[in-house]
Each structure stands twice: as C-alpha cells, then as structure tokens.
Ligand SMILES: Nc1ncnc2c1ncn2[C@@H]1O[C@H](COP(=O)(O)OP(=O)(O)OP(=O)(O)O)[C@@H](O)[C@H]1O
C-alpha cells in the first residue's frame with residue numbers, strides 16, 4: 001500500500017514538473033493516433049459516401065462485415081502487420097518493422113472499420129428528404145453527398161472520436177510492430193505495460209493518469225457532440 | 229405555349245401502379261392545381277414532373293425536350309424548376325444559408341446570391357430570422373423558408389405540394405397571399421397539389437382532379453365545380469345530392485327525370501330513356517314551410533330526418549321519397565323552427581341541377 005501511495009506522489013511530481021520523458025511518450029501516442037485516424041478519415045469519408053449512396057449487390061453483407069470488424073482484436077491486426085513487414089514478409093524490404101509508420105498502418109487497419117461503419121450509419125441517419133430536397137434545388141450528385149455529410153456532421157465527428165479512442169488505448173499493435181523502443185516507438189500503453197513489469201511504478205502511474213485524462217476528454221467531447 | 233407535357237405517364241411502387249395514363253399539358257405562366265383525395269397520386273405526379281423520379285412508363289417533355297430518362301438534360305431542366313415538398317425540411321444551418329443552397333449549387337456570383345436571398349426572405353416575411361438556425365423554426369416558418377428557398381433560384385416552374393396542409397387558417401391565408409403575389413408579379417408557372425378544393429379555386433386557373441392515380445377531369449374551377457364529369461368527381465368537389473334516375477320526357481333541353489317515383493326537371497342534352505344522375509349542391513336547395521311561395525320548378529314536401537350544425541350553418545336532411553341535403557344559416561333554421569320530424573318544402577331550380585350519365 002505504501003508503495004502505491006509513494007508511486008502516486010512521485011507520479012504527480014513527474015506531471016507537475018513536466019517531466020520530458022512523460023510528455024514525450026504522451027505526445028508520441030497522440031501523434032500516432034491522430035495520424036492514424038486522419039488517414040482513415042481521409043478515405044473513409046468518400047468511401048462511406050459511395051457505399052451509402054450507391055446500390056450494389058452485396059451492400060448489406062459489406063456493411064455487416066464492416067460492423068463485425070468493429071471489435072477485431074488488436075493482436076490480430078498486430079500479427080497481420082507483423083507478418084506483412086517482417087524481414088521474410090512480402091513488404092519486408094521496406095524496413096518499416098518497429099517504426100512509427102508500421103504502428104500507424106496497423107492503427108489505420110484497426111480504426112477504419114469503426115470510422116467507416118459509423119460514417120455509413122451517420123449518413124443513413126439523415127432524413128431521406130434531405131437528398132430529395134437538395135436534388136429538387138438543383139444539386140448534382142456530388143453536391144448532394146457533401147450536403148448529406150454536412151447534415152450528419154455531429155455523427156461523423158462521433159465516428160472520428162470513437163476511432164481515436166480505440167487507437168489511443170490499444171496496445172497489441174503498438175507492442176508487436178512498434179516494439180516499445182525508447183524515444184522512438186514507445187507509447188503510453190506500451191510504456192505502462194512494460195515499465196510496470198520492470199518495477200518503475202511511478203512512471204506507469206503518471207502515464208496512466210495521462211491516458212485516463214485523455215479518455216475522459218474523449219468522453220466529454222462525445223457527450224458534448226451528442227447533445228447537439 | 230406548352231411548357232410541360234406528359235404522355236401516358238405511369239408510375240409504380242412495389243409493382244403496384246399508383247399513376248396511370250396521365251396526359252397533361254401545363255402551359256407557360258399558368259397556375260394549375262391538382263386536387264384529389266389522399267393517396268390519389270398527386271405527390272407522385274409532382275415528383276415525376278420535377279424529375280425527382282424516373283417514371284415506369286410514358287414520357288415527359290419539358291420545354292419541348294424529352295427529359296423522361298436520366299442524363300444531363302434532366303439536371304438542366306430541373307434547375308429551371310423548384311419544388312416545395314409536402315413535408316418541407318430545412319437543412320441544419322441558418323435560414324440564410326438554407327435559402328442560399330440552390331444559388332450556390334448553380335455557382336451564381338456572390339452579390340447575386342445575396343440580393344436574391346434578401347428579396348426572397350423579404351417576400352415571405354421572414355427576413356428578421358435570417359441568422360437563426362432553420363431547425364429552430366415553427367412549422368409555418370419552416371414552410372416559408374422552404375418557399376423562399378424554392379423561389380430564390382427564380383424558377384420558371386414552381387411545384388407546391390400541399391403548401392398549407394398542417395397550418396392554421398391565419399398562417400394558411402398568409403401563405404396564400406404570398407403565393408398569389410408570386411403568381412401575379414413573377415408570372416411563374418405554378419403546379420400545386422392540394423386536397424382543399426376551395427384553395428384550388430382561389431389560386432388556380434385550371435384544375436385537374438386526380439383519383440386512384442388517374443386524372444379524371446381537367447377544367448376551369450367553375451367548370452369542375454358546376455359540371456363534374458363523374459360521380460367520384462362530383463362527390464369530391466362537394467356535390468352531396470346525387471340522385472340516380474331515368475329520363476322520361478324531354479322538351480327542348482328541359483328534361484324530366486324520374487327518381488324513386490318522383491319527377492324532377494333539369495336542363496340537359498340527354499335523351500328520353502337515358503340512365504342519368506342528377507347532381508345538386510346543398511347550397512342550391514332552399515327551404516320553406518309551405519309550397520306556394522317558391523318559384524323553382526322542383527319543389528318537394530318531406531320530413532326533416534336529421535339536423536347537423538357545422539359552424540354558422542346547419543345541414544338539413546329531408547326525406548322526400550329520396551334523400552335531399554341542404555344547408556341554411558343557423559338563424560333561419562331557428563326562425564323557421566326546424567326540428568327533426570317537421571314537415572318542410574325543399575325546392576331547387578332546374579338550372580341548378582347538373583346531369584351526368586349513369587352506368588348502372
Ligand atoms: N415511396 C413509396 N413506396 C411505396 N408506396 C408509395 C411510395 N410513395 C407513395 N406511395 C403510394 O402511392 C400512392 C400515391 O401516393 P401519393 O403520395 O402520390 O398520394 P397523394 O395524392 O400525394 O396523397 P396525399 O394527399 O395524402 O399527400 C399511395 O397509395 C402511396 O401509399
């Protein structure tokens with residue numbers, strides 16, 4: 001108990017003194033997750049629009065597959081990316097193993113089903129009269145799509161925030177293809193996990209507080225969005 | 229000049245035809261009202277005319293161009309028209325931006341956009357709301373925004389689907405005022421759907437009566453009101469006395485029709501032996517307590533079978549061998565001492581009767 005108490009006190013000291021290592025790790029975590037979600041959003045928005053607005057055979061099946069992948073295990077994605085980029089793997093020559101790039105690729109794969117799936121359901125939540133009204137006002141297909149996305153903006157934002165929440169808190173990918181290299185690929189989750197094993201409980205608690213704060217901010221943001 | 233023409237237009241939803249054989253000509257600058265009961269296909273027809281859906285059969289010509297199927301000419305034609313939907317929706321943005329949509333999508337220059345929006349908002353009298361989020365408006369205000377948004381693009385054709393349904397009488401007359409103004413000042417071609425016969429009469433120069441997906445009669449309001457072509461149309465436009473009979477005598481165009489053992493006289497071109505229906509509007513029937521004061525050709529004695537007050541009026545049903553329904557003011561009903569069972573004389577002029585063919 002005293003150990004835990006001391007850890008907490010030390011952790012708060014680390015935070016208050018703006019310990020460079022703590023903030024470097026937190027900053028990297030944020031950067032990697034924000035990058036992953038932005039990349040995912042960049043193609044999920046148009047792709048979601050296409051899937052929503054076009055009728056094609058297998059559409060329902062595709063959507064339910066995407067929804068199934070919401071809860072894909074992070075270690076499964078980690079394994080997949082590991083196999084892809086390991087020395088003997090098909091993309092081994094790129095030498096991306098144990099780099100932030102590999103972590104971003106893994107996280108993009110992880111969050112895309114969530115972001116894409118939630119964007120599709122955001123679009124289908126828009127009143128059918130919206131596209132109809134837009135067409136009657138002379139909108140082209142593209143203009144209708146932009147308007148519909150705009151009408152769904154809060155739900156789309158929710159999709160992005162949910163994706164970010166999943167990315168920032170995952171550990172499987174970060175560990176398997178990032179490797180927790182100090183000053184290079186170490187993130188909040190990998191650091192907490194490995195520093196705890198090593199006995200550096202103060203650093204773990206400090207990082208844990210930051211991670212929980214981020215989760216809190218995400219939750220606050222979500223409920224703010226949902227109130228609109 | 230014909231602006232919109234349809235030939236044998238038909239449409240179906242889930243294999244069920246909801247529109248059949250519609251052959252319609254809308255002339256440039258006219259105001260045309262589609263009236264008909266709920267579910268008769270008015271909205272469906274308007275959606276086809278505004279090129280929002282592709283018809284199952286038939287053709288649509290806009291300004292001489294075949295725009296039946298998809299392609300560039302449809303967008304071009306659609307951009308010359310506007311549609312205020314039956315349940316208008318506004319986008320989740322300011323009133324100003326809502327009205328701007330059509331103009332921005334056409335890439336109109338900024339100053340023209342501003343100017344058109346200002347005047348459209350002015351016209352429907354919601355200029356003071358322009359910075360409010362449109363979703364926060366009331367039903368009547370939403371309707372105005374939808375009308376302003378449709379007018380901002382200066383359409384050649386304006387489609388209005390039940391523009392005043394769900395509005396109270398005051399809001400209705402305000403919207404009608406706006407519409408009358410547009411019709412008069414801007415010479416816009418207007419096609420409106422309504423199930424309010426009197427609104428059609430007030431605003432339109434021509435009326436098409438729709439039932440079960442078909443246009444049964446097209447004509448001027450007075451033509452449709454006084455000479456409905458069929459029993460269905462007659463019932464819809466408020467002819468409540470529909471008496472089946474057969475013509476038993478004819479003198480020039482004054483015919484004698486036998487109805488349930490009684491005879492009534494009317495003006496008609498039908499000949500002796502024709503099976504007909506005599507249509508009489510309730511407001512054309514007058515009541516008296518004794519027979520001799522009426523100069524009308526048709527006078528019948530009967531007993532009042534039912535009295536129903538409707539606002540300032542009273543509906544009187546009289547059984548004179550056949551049922552007759554008339555209306556009087558509340559005051560005259562009291563003065564004449566009307567009550568159920570009382571004997572009265574109902575009369576109507578030969579010219580007040582509209583005679584149509586009967587098929588069974
Ligand atoms: N999207 C749809 N899917 C299936 N059936 C439809 C659809 N839209 C309309 N219908 C049917 O088509 C018929 C005509 O409908 P429409 O909306 O054109 O009638 P309306 O004359 O406008 O009626 P109202 O006065 O109630 O607005 C109705 O029987 C309706 O149920």
Ligand SMILES: [Mg+2]
Nearest residue numbers: 270271314389
């Ligand atoms: Mg309708």
